[in-house]
Amino acid sequence: MSRPRGATLRDVAVRAGVSTATVSFVLNDSKPVAPETRARVEAALAALDYRMSSSARALRTGRHQAIGLLLPDLANPFFPALAQAVTDAAWAHRHALILASSGSDTATEAEALAALAERADGIIWIPGTESPVHRPTGPAVILDRPSPAFASYDSIAADHHEGGALVAAAFHAQGRRRIGLLAGPASSPSAAGRAEGFLANASGLDIIWHHEVPFALTLPEPACAWLADPRLDGIFAASDVVAIGTLRRLRALGRAVPDDVAVIGFDDIPWAALTEPPLTTIRQPVDALGRSAVETLLARIAAPTAPVVHHRLAVTLIERASTSASGHVA
The missing domain is CATH 1.10.260.40 (lambda repressor-like DNA-binding domains)
Structure with missing residues (x-):
């Protein structure tokens, strides 16, 4: 038939x-x-x-009507949420999304960028490293991790520096003065911006310790000693994933949150409201980030020689029970 x-x-x-x-x-x-x-x-x-037919369209117009999205990983819940926001925005503009993950490996990242360049009209890229072995030669937008290393590309990011400043202000308002900083990797521009914003506004706070940790639930083994420090009454974790791992460690140590130690994260992933206690955090505007990234990329595709743009979107402090609503006596 x-x-x-x-x-x-x-x-x-x-x-x-x-x-x-x-x-x-x-x-x-x-x-x-x-x-x-x-x-x-x-x-x-x-x-x-x-x-x-997508192949017929590409042959006739030179356009695939598709956007590539390259993430460092899919294990951090923030990235799938961001991928969904980009997908929704792409479909709203009648573009499909092609998703790839590099695992923060430079060789894999290079292969993924090359593959996406063949199949998509432009790429939205969250770099896994500041020293990639390959960079897009066509339309591209840096998402979430802007840095001087990628200044020649359009970029979209939450205001990480302002987020760190909001954390410092929250500790001041809560009467927390002896703070531990679980900063993310210094190689991550977003983590560096959060730490810089916090430290720049930490006057009057005693930073008892400051350690870099991976964006992962499992904290390094020395973290037990850091979190057990009896002087500690507040912790800023550079991501919600790190903050959730911190809550688990503090519970195992018998330290009550927020009575003994307040904890603040960053991102406001869906899990943040489901922890015990629910996590105070800095909310990134995920939907707006995805929408702005897609619109900026489509504008770049339409006007390849237009001036480069860098957009910073506002963040919000979301207060939950991991910090004391009534304040803390230092």
Whole structure:
């Protein structure tokens, strides 16, 4: 039995009462089409279940109608949430999303960038390292981890520095004065910005210790001694994943949160509201980050020589029970 013939461009044009060129303009967003005409074409496309071949589109227009997204990993819950936001924004602009993860390995990152460049019109990239062996030569936007090393690319990020400053202000307001800082890796621009913002606004706080740790639930073995320090009454963890690992360690040590020690994280991943106690944290505007990254990339694709832009989005302190709402007597 022969396979049923799919609807053609001409079928759509006849049903909508327009030319095939008009249907093509609507499909490719290549020329303005009157709203009433666009509505008729879109209704005909839906009624006939028209599907354009992506390979045919690419051959005709040079565009894949796809965006690449390269993440450092998928283990940190923040990145899948960000990937969903990028996906939603891409679909809103009639673009598919091609997702890859580098595992923060430079060789894998280089292979992924090359593969995405062949299949996507542009790449949204969260670098796994500041010294990649390969960089995009086509349209690209740096997401979440802006740094001078990538200043030639458009970038979108939450205001990590301001987030760190909000943490310092929260400890001041709570009367917490003896603070431990579990900073993320110094190689991560986002982690570095959070730590810098905190330390720049830590006047009046006693930073008892300051250690770099991976963005992971499992803390390094020396963390037991750090968290057991009896002087400690506040901890800033550079991500919610680290903060959740900190809550677990403190519970094992018999230290009550927030009575003995207050804990503040960063990101506001879904788990943050489900911990015991629920985690005070800095919320990144995930949906806005994804939307801005997609819109900035599409603008770059449309205007390759336009000036580079760097967007910083505001963050918010979300207070929960891991810090005392009524304050703390130092």
